[in-house]
Amino acid sequence: MRNIRKVFIITFGIIFCIWDIFAQQHYKGVSGIELNYGTNIFGHANNYLNLSYSKYINRESYWKIGTNYFEKQYSYATSQTNNPDQLIQKATGKDIYIDAAYNRTLATNLKSVYWGLGIGTFIGIEYTRHLSKEYQFIIGPKIETELELFIYPRIALLTRLQQFWNPLSFHEWNTVWNLGIKVLLY
Numbered sequence: 001m002r003n004i005r006k007v008f009i010i011t012f013g014i015i016f017c018i019w020d021i022f023a024q025q026h027y028k029g030v031s032g033i034e035l036n037y038g039t040n041i042f043g044h045a046n047n048y049l050n051l052s053y054s055k056y057i058n059r060e061s062y063w064k065i066g067t068n069y070f071e072k073q074y075s076y077a078t079s080q081t082n083n084p085d086q087l088i089q090k091a092t093g094k095d096i097y098i099d100a101a102y103n104r105t106l107a108t109n110l111k112s113v114y115w116g117l118g119i120g121t122f123i124g125i126e127y128t129r130h131l132s133k134e135y136q137f138i139i140g141p142k143i144e145t146e147l148e149l150f151i152y153p154r155i156a157l158l159t160r161l162q163q164f165w166n167p168l169s170f171h172e173w174n175t176v177w178n179l180g181i182k183v184l185l186y
Helices: 002-021
Strands: 031-040 047-056 061-079 086-108 113-127 135-152 155-165 173-185
Touching (some): 031 061, 031 155, 047 173, 061 113, 086 135
Antiparallel strands (some): 031 047, 061 086, 086 113, 113 135, 135 155, 155 173
16 A cells, blocks of 8 residues: 555655746747735835736737735825814825736746736726825836746746836825746646
């Protein structure tokens, strides 16, 4: 019985290893899911979360679409009826949006490291608590650079730097860094 278990474990291990040796990274038609967490670089370290789906066009480029949540801390002035002086209040705005980007690989070792540049757009809603408005429509372009480091044939660690421009937001420019994990689906 002990020998049968050893043979089964060794056979399963060999099949699993051979199967992963032929993993396809950055090949046409391969898709992936990624989860990222980061913060704003300038100003307050506000939370940023992203869940994305990517589809490789060829070995050098891929499309990505995702849902995002981003917090922005801000201050605003209010006035009370019994005190004519304005009081400064602090609050956190919350952006919920979807984004899409086209990414192109600029440098790679064709095995485990891929570095690229992306350009895209986003659209969504910004929630703020100050007195004049609560919900604001947001839209704008973004540019990003991303580094993928494959630690397993189907799993990569990600680091990304993004610059968002939103003329409709109370903070027009936002630079965000984030770390994440990508799992290839095939």
